[in-house]
Amino acid sequence: DAKTTQPPSMDCAEGRAANLPCNHSTISGNEYVYWYRQIHSQGPQYIIHGLKNNETNEMASLIITEDRKSSTLILPHATLRDTAVYYCIVRVAGNQFYFGTGTSLTVIP
Amino acid sequence: GAVVSQHPSWVICKSGTSVKIECRSLDFQATTMFWYRQFPKQSLMLMATSNEGSKATYEQGVEKDKFLINHASLTLSTLTVTSAHPEDSSFYICSARAPRGAGETQYFGPGTRLLVL
Numbered sequence A: 001d002a003k004t005t006q007p008p009s010m011d012c013a014e015g016r017a018a019n020l021p022c023n024h025s026t027i028s029g030n031e032y033v034y035w036y037r038q039i040h041s042q043g044p045q046y047i048i049h050g051l052k053n054n055e056t057n058e059m060a061s062l063i064i065t066e067d068r069k070s071s072t073l074i075l076p077h078a079t080l081r082d083t084a085v086y087y088c089i090v091r092v093a094g095n096q097f098y099f100g101t102g103t104s105l106t107v108i109p
Numbered sequence B: 001g002a003v004v005s006q007h008p009s010w011v012i013c014k015s016g017t018s019v020k021i022e023c024r025s026l027d028f029q030a031t032t033m034f035w036y037r038q039f040p041k042q043s044l045m046l047m048a049t050s051n052e053g054s055k056a057t058y059e060q061g062v063e064k065d066k067f068l069i070n071h072a073s074l075t076l077s078t079l080t081v082t083s084a085h086p087e088d089s090s091f092y093i094c095s096a097r098a099p100r101g102a103g104e105t106q107y108f109g110p111g112t113r114l115l116v117l
Helices: none
Strands: A009-013 A018-023 A032-038 A045-050 A061-064 A070-075 A084-091 A103-108 B004-007 B010-013 B019-025 B032-038 B045-051 B067-073 B076-081 B090-097 B106-108 B112-116
Touching: A009 A018, A018 A084, A018 A103, A032 A061, A045 A061, A045 A070, A045 B106, A070 A084, B004 B090, B010 B019, B019 B032, B019 B090, B019 B112, B032 B067, B032 B076, B045 B067, B076 B090
Parallel strands: A009 A103, B010 B112
Antiparallel strands: A018 A070, A032 A045, A032 A084, A061 A070, A084 A103, B004 B019, B019 B076, B032 B045, B032 B090, B067 B076, B090 B106, B090 B112
């Protein structure tokens, strides 16, 4: 079962930062948090992952709270092409991913 | 990033036939691959974990005799839907786990849409 909960949908104005929250209150100490996104009828695309520290790459930033019970994915300047379903996933010990329902992000012109 | 391909991208078959879907990691070796199924407007559901050279591990509720998985090499895993029925129509997606040192990230294929008539 998925160990994460996310809001079902969010809107963001084009050019603004999109902040997508995720709760993972039952996460274990050695479990990583991964973020993927899925554009309609395609396979999920990797965005970023982290364990304890905040992470940044060319796509996004990942902020993980100190207690690791929640995290936020930040898309710094959202574009229309960022419209997708965003999944926050906790990678369990066997390396499996159990997807939750995700957040459907709509970037508005 | 790492590339995973799937073949075919689309398949339409008659009820009762078997369908094989291939998943390939193109630029890395993957000892572990995963198979997912996604119904319309739903999230991805993990079906099984495929380990090179050994039997696949199926998630609870997934029939291993219906969904045959073979991971014969470090770059290829296949999923065979045996005796397909209309309720098996779905979007099947595979992923390959990148090796250590590359973040152990899963890279996903583009998916295979199966329609059983």
